[in-house]
Amino acid sequence: MRILTGKRLYLFFAVVGVYFGYNLAFGSSGGEHSGGSPVLETLLELLVILLTAKLGGDLFERIKSPAVLGELIFGMLLGNLHLVGFPYLEPFKTSQILEILAEIGVIILLFQVGLESTVKEMMKVGLASFMVAIFGVVAPFFLGWGVAIWFLPEASIYVHLFIGATLTATSVGITARVLRDVGKINTREAKIILGAAVIDDILGLIILAVVTGIISAVSSGSGDGISSGRVLFIIGKAVLFVIGAVAIGSLILPHYFRLGFKLRGTGVFLTFCLLVCFLLAYLAGKVGLAPIVGAFAAGLILEEAYFIDFIERGEHSIGELIEPIAVFLVPIFFVRMGMMVDLSTFAHIEILGFATVLTIAAIVGKQACSLAIFDKTINRISIGLGMIPRGEVGLIFASIGAKLIMEGKPVISSETYSAVVIMVIITTLVTPPVLVMSLKRGMKTKAEPK
Amino acid sequence: MRILTGKRLYLFFAVVGVYFGYNLAFGSSGGEHSGGSPVLETLLELLVILLTAKLGGDLFERIKSPAVLGELIFGMLLGNLHLVGFPYLEPFKTSQILEILAEIGVIILLFQVGLESTVKEMMKVGLASFMVAIFGVVAPFFLGWGVAIWFLPEASIYVHLFIGATLTATSVGITARVLRDVGKINTREAKIILGAAVIDDILGLIILAVVTGIISAVSSGSGDGISSGRVLFIIGKAVLFVIGAVAIGSLILPHYFRLGFKLRGTGVFLTFCLLVCFLLAYLAGKVGLAPIVGAFAAGLILEEAYFIDFIERGEHSIGELIEPIAVFLVPIFFVRMGMMVDLSTFAHIEILGFATVLTIAAIVGKQACSLAIFDKTINRISIGLGMIPRGEVGLIFASIGAKLIMEGKPVISSETYSAVVIMVIITTLVTPPVLVMSLKRGMKTKAEPK
Numbered sequence: 001m002r003i004l005t006g007k008r009l010y011l012f013f014a015v016v017g018v019y020f021g022y023n024l025a026f027g028s029s030g031g032e033h034s035g036g037s038p039v040l041e042t043l044l045e046l047l048v049i050l051l052t053a054k055l056g057g058d059l060f061e062r063i064k065s066p067a068v069l070g071e072l073i074f075g076m077l078l079g080n081l082h083l084v085g086f087p088y089l090e091p092f093k094t095s096q097i098l099e100i101l102a103e104i105g106v107i108i109l110l111f112q113v114g115l116e117s118t119v120k121e122m123m124k125v126g127l128a129s130f131m132v133a134i135f136g137v138v139a140p141f142f143l144g145w146g147v148a149i150w151f152l153p154e155a156s157i158y159v160h161l162f163i164g165a166t167l168t169a170t171s172v173g174i175t176a177r178v179l180r181d182v183g184k185i186n187t188r189e190a191k192i193i194l195g196a197a198v199i200d201d202i203l204g205l206i207i208l209a210v211v212t213g214i215i216s217a218v219s220s221g222s223g224d225g226i227s228s229g230r231v232l233f234i235i236g237k238a239v240l241f242v243i244g245a246v247a248i249g250s251l252i253l254p255h256y257f258r259l260g261f262k263l264r265g266t267g268v269f270l271t272f273c274l275l276v277c278f279l280l281a282y283l284a285g286k287v288g289l290a291p292i293v294g295a296f297a298a299g300l301i302l303e304e305a306y307f308i309d310f311i312e313r314g315e316h317s318i319g320e321l322i323e324p325i326a327v328f329l330v331p332i333f334f335v336r337m338g339m340m341v342d343l344s345t346f347a348h349i350e351i352l353g354f355a356t357v358l359t360i361a362a363i364v365g366k367q368a369c370s371l372a373i374f375d376k377t378i379n380r381i382s383i384g385l386g387m388i389p390r391g392e393v394g395l396i397f398a399s400i401g402a403k404l405i406m407e408g409k410p411v412i413s414s415e416t417y418s419a420v421v422i423m424v425i426i427t428t429l430v431t432p433p434v435l436v437m438s439l440k441r442g443m444k445t446k447a448e449p450k
Numbered sequence: 451m452r453i454l455t456g457k458r459l460y461l462f463f464a465v466v467g468v469y470f471g472y473n474l475a476f477g478s479s480g481g482e483h484s485g486g487s488p489v490l491e492t493l494l495e496l497l498v499i500l501l502t503a504k505l506g507g508d509l510f511e512r513i514k515s516p517a518v519l520g521e522l523i524f525g526m527l528l529g530n531l532h533l534v535g536f537p538y539l540e541p542f543k544t545s546q547i548l549e550i551l552a553e554i555g556v557i558i559l560l561f562q563v564g565l566e567s568t569v570k571e572m573m574k575v576g577l578a579s580f581m582v583a584i585f586g587v588v589a590p591f592f593l594g595w596g597v598a599i600w601f602l603p604e605a606s607i608y609v610h611l612f613i614g615a616t617l618t619a620t621s622v623g624i625t626a627r628v629l630r631d632v633g634k635i636n637t638r639e640a641k642i643i644l645g646a647a648v649i650d651d652i653l654g655l656i657i658l659a660v661v662t663g664i665i666s667a668v669s670s671g672s673g674d675g676i677s678s679g680r681v682l683f684i685i686g687k688a689v690l691f692v693i694g695a696v697a698i699g700s701l702i703l704p705h706y707f708r709l710g711f712k713l714r715g716t717g718v719f720l721t722f723c724l725l726v727c728f729l730l731a732y733l734a735g736k737v738g739l740a741p742i743v744g745a746f747a748a749g750l751i752l753e754e755a756y757f758i759d760f761i762e763r764g765e766h767s768i769g770e771l772i773e774p775i776a777v778f779l780v781p782i783f784f785v786r787m788g789m790m791v792d793l794s795t796f797a798h799i800e801i802l803g804f805a806t807v808l809t810i811a812a813i814v815g816k817q818a819c820s821l822a823i824f825d826k827t828i829n830r831i832s833i834g835l836g837m838i839p840r841g842e843v844g845l846i847f848a849s850i851g852a853k854l855i856m857e858g859k860p861v862i863s864s865e866t867y868s869a870v871v872i873m874v875i876i877t878t879l880v881t882p883p884v885l886v887m888s889l890k891r892g893m894k895t896k897a898e899p900k
Contacts, residue, residue, distance in 0.1 A: 038546060039553040039741060043732040050721050050728075057715035067715045096488060100547050103489040265507035265517045267777030271500050274778060278500075282493040291489060324774045327717030328724060 042097050046332070048089070049098075052078055053331030066181035068174065068334055069432040075338020083343060093339055102336045103291070105329030106173050110292040111277040112326055113176045113194065114299015115319055116185050119246055122195050122300060125188060129195025131372035136196060136387045137203045140167035140365025147361045151354045152416075158215050162401045162411050165211045166420050167362045169204035171391025171428075172197035173292065177334065178432045179386070184439055189379050193386040194296065196369070201293050202238040204393055209234045212400065219406045237287040242297070245280055249301025261309045269310040270321045276302060290393065337391075341425050351415045355422035362423050363388055363430070379442035385435045390427045394420060492547050496782070498539070499548075502528055503781030516631035518624065518784050519882040525788020533793060543789055552786045555779030556623050557745040561727040562772055563626045563644065564749015566635050569696055572645050572750060575638060579645030581822035586646060586837045587653045590617035590815025597811045601804045602866075608665050612851045612861050615661045616870050617812045619654035621841025621878075622647035623742065627784065628882045629836070634889055639829050643836040644746065646819070651743050652688040654843055659684045662850065669856045687737040692747070695730055699751025711759045719760040720771045726752060740843065787841075791875050801865045805872035812873050813838055813880070829892035835885045840877045844870060 056074030057067030081089055092098060122129075145164035152159060175193055179185045209231055253276070260272040277298040284294025302318065304311075311317065346352065366387040370380035398420040401412030412420070506524030507517030531539055542548060572579075595614035602609060625643055629635045659681055703726070710722040727748040734744025752768065754761075761767065796802065816837040820830035848870040851862030862870070 037735075039550060040732055040735040042550050042554070043557075043728045043735070043741065047725060047728050047732065050725055054710075054713055054715065054718055054721050058713040058718075061714035070715075097547060097550050100489060100492050104492070107493075260504075263504055263508040264511035265504065265520075267773075268504055268508075270774055270777045271504050271781075275497060275500055278493045278497050282490055282497065285487075285490040285493070291493065321774045321777075323717075324720055324771045325778055327720045327771075328775055331721075 038097070041091070041095070045092055045095060045098055046101075048078070048092070049075075049332055049335045050328075053335050056335075057331075066178045066432045066436055068177040068181055069429075071331055071334040072338040072429060072432075075335035076341045076343070077338075078335070079339030079341060080343045089339075092336070098332065098336055101329060102333040105326075105331070105333040106292055107277065107281050107295040108322065108326050109173065109180075109330045109333070110176060110296040111281075111299045112319070112322055113180065113185060114296040115302060115322070117191055117194070117300055118303055119249060119300050121191055125191045125195050128192045128373060128375070128378075130199055132192055132196040132369045132383060132387070133199035133203060135372040136170065136366050136369040137168045137200060137207070139368030140362055141165065141207070143167065143361035143365040144358065147354075147357050151357065156406065158211075158218060158406060159411050159416075161211055162215070162397075162404075163358075163416065163420075165204075165207050166394050166397040166401070166412075167358070167365060167390070167423075168200070168207055169390065169393035169397070170197050170200045170366070170387045171389045171393055172296075173333065173391060174389040174428055174431050175386040175435065177330070178435050182436055182439060187379075189382050189386070189439075189442075192373070192378070192383055196383075196387065198242075198293050198296065200387075201290055201393070202235075202242075204397075205238060205288050206231065206235055208397060208400070212404065215404050215406060215411060219404070234288065238289060241284060241287045241289060241294075244283075245294070245297040245301060248276075248280075249303070253301065253303075253306050257306045257309070261307075261313075269307065269315045270318070273302060273307075273318050273322070337428070342421075345418055345421055345425075348415075348418060351419050351422075354415070355419035358419050359423045359426045362390060362427055379438065382435060382438045382442055385431065385438050388427050388434075389431045390424045394424050488547070491541070491545070495542055495545060495548055496551075498528070498542070499525075499782055499785045500778075503785050506785075507781075516628045516882045516886055518627040518631055519879075521781055521784040522788040522879060522882075525785035526791045526793070527788075528785070529789030529791060530793045539789075542786070548782065548786055551779060552783040553741070555776075555781070555783040556742055557727065557731050558772065558776050559623065559630075559780045559783070560626060560742040560746040561731075561749045562769070562776055563630065563635060564746040565752060565769055565772070567641055567644070567750055568753055569699060569750050571641055575641045575645050578642045578823060578825070578828075580649055582642055582646040582819045582833060582837070583649035583653060585822040586620065586816050586819040587618045587650060587657070589818035590812055591615065591657070593617070593811035593815040594808065597804075597807050601807065606856065608661075608668060608856060609861050609866075611661055612665070612847075612854075613808075613866065613870075615654075615657050616844050616847040616851070616862075617808070617815060617840070617873075618650070618657055619840065619843035619847070620647050620650045620816070620837045621839045621843055622746075623783065623841060624839040624878055624881055625836040625885065627780070628885050632886055632889060637829075639832050639836070639889075639892075642823070642828070643833055646833075646837065648692075648743050648746065650837075651740055651843070652685075652692075654847075655688060655738050656681060656685055658847060658850070662854065665854050665856060665861060669854070684738065688739060691734060691737045691739060691744075694733075695744070695747040695751055698726075698730075699753070703751065703753075703756050707756045707759070711757075711763075719757065719765050720768070723752060723757075723768050723772070787878070792871075795868055795871055795875075798865075798868060801868050801872075804865070805869035808869050809873045809876045812840060812877055829888065832885060832888045832892055835881065835888050838877050838884075839881045840874050844874050 052074045053071045056070030056072075058070070060070030060073070061067055078089055079093065081087075141164040143164075144167035145160050148155070148160035148163035152163075172194060175197075176185070179187075179190045179193075184190055213230060256276075257272065260268055277295050280294035280298040281291035282294065284297070285291045307315075307318070315321075367384040369387045370384035373380045373383060398412050398417050402410050402414070402417055404411040502524045503521045506520030506522075508520070510520030510523070511517055528539055529543065531537075591614040593614075594617035595610050598605070598610035598613035602613075622644060625647075626635070629637075629640045629643075634640055663680060706726075707722065710718055727745050730744035730748040731741035732744065734747070735741040757768070765771075817834040819837045820834035823830045823833060848862050848867050852860050852864070852867055854861040
């Protein structure tokens, strides 16, 4: 009976889905006075994506997997419907609106995650995070370099260097979401991973600058492309951002919220928190870091003490207020991420070998992270696994490489680019299940008497 | 001391504002690996808009005006900074992302407003709403026609007809927001206005179809442009939408939420409510109505009884869950609306006379609405005032007219278009203060012993 209801449920939504598909394909192009069809397109996209997210999340929760994996996989199915003759969802992939909504979604997610920690807690794991980040950047870099030599022996050292660089940066969105989904976001492991991801992002920025600098210098024939001044400038900006964020936290925020408390009107508290989040995400982007790093920092520096006035006035906590916005926007990021997975990439037999080995290097490389942890009470395996996902940053590295021309050829050829795409896909999909498994095993081990 | 703090507050934000201006103008174009600058641009836009909204809202609440007026006026100032040599906010006006976020914002607002009523309550005021809508369409139509004859005596009857048509449709967003701001959204007056706005929108659709049909028929020389079949089809679609929405409410929603209750994962309840909202907004747009009409209908048909399971499980009410999303998105709509006001339009002396008289016709015309109310216990003046705002619908009518060519000239000339723009601006700005005044006077009258 229960299963029957579940089936009817899916049937119902299947019918709704088919209706939309039909409508998308053959429907009229919207009424004249409806405020323009971009809005209607966006509404339709939101309908499909939110429904997909909930159905995917439900199915995967039922099989004891994190909801985010369901969102990714269902998104992947949705994004590849054109392979079975249903091309009507293709515009979703190029919609800039969806892209921005997804970005705001992941910014909100990392803000939420940051809210669940404090600067002090992060300081405590600071050294561990730093070591994890260093190990997790160095090992994949050299492994990637080696793989590149193996598969592209005729290419120059600079190409090998660049391929190594694309393997370095962790994309922490997936891991953060998995840790939240399974209620582990407050563990020490989670904090080490998150801290490492921030440092990792800064290291990635430096590596990109150095490698790009070297290549530009070589290809232009001049020797001053890798000016150490430029590298120092980049490091300076990133460090300044982190210090600046913490300074904002302790110096400006108390005043800021005291002033905000005086403002009349509804929603001031939430708006003031969102402003901090968006400001730091923006500034992070401006100094060349990922905006999500800024959003995470914003969450970190917002501490209960600053807005005690609001809470006493009877406002909900910021965690409660941000949740509905997250429910609305976060799934857009993950479903869209799934949709961007082009399954036909896997059909290129000739690059599958390279892609497979590159992926293995990416995964194995990050396991070096667990070597950086000496404390036996910490679930080291989970840290290594949590650092696996590569995301936009890897793709952005690769696309910068594709634009760098050396000896008349791009540093990252289109075959290499496809291999990087496959690496990103697999690291993203593989993380949720293995991380959950490892976290559960870690719990069992701890529960056993010694 | 208190004022000093207020001043310091504004000073602080002024400095922040200047910094952003500077940054916008001279800042670097964003880091390479930041996920692309459209995201950063959007973040910056959100920062400026949300801060403006809260400061404007605060100031106007202090002078006992609705916050929405502050958002509009501060938005207007922001949007006209280019007149004083600060052009860096101009891209805000053309940003499609902001446009869509604003649209989603007003959809969420009308959904919220709809949630505060039920179908049954709306039925009770149905006849009153219908009469108000009819009076409020007929009177401005003929007044506009008259004004057009007066100012454009040489133009053809079709031009006069079209100008009359642009004055008919009420844009209920402003009024709904004012009624919420002053806590009057649950009054009978509010319900009559909201119901009338829905009917009004349907009537506007019919008028547009008929007038456009007549003009096309005349200019193409054929007599069958105004086929009554086409008009019936449009009426049919709109009526079907309303009936369909109510049917969905009573027939499908109970099952839908029962099914949703079985889904695992977080945020299912809010997502399922959002899906109803977006679906009806989308369908409304598809049948040619304004999407906000659909969102309002969605709010109406969602009734507590359907999601009692969720509430018993300890979820927040939908009103509470939707509020943070509204806090985030609704101000974008109103600040952006203010920004779109081009103050330089008012410098065209030659059209100011026409614009003034057209605006008076628009305002006076809607006062006919109060004649449709025979019940003396209802604040009739407030209903007439609440119907004043014209918005996108009027502009869309005008822009359709600008594209209709008749005897080699557009039906709506660029001068007429400017006059319509001015009419929309003034009706929007004038409504909040006069409506608040009338509502307050109404309260006093009721409070007095008879």
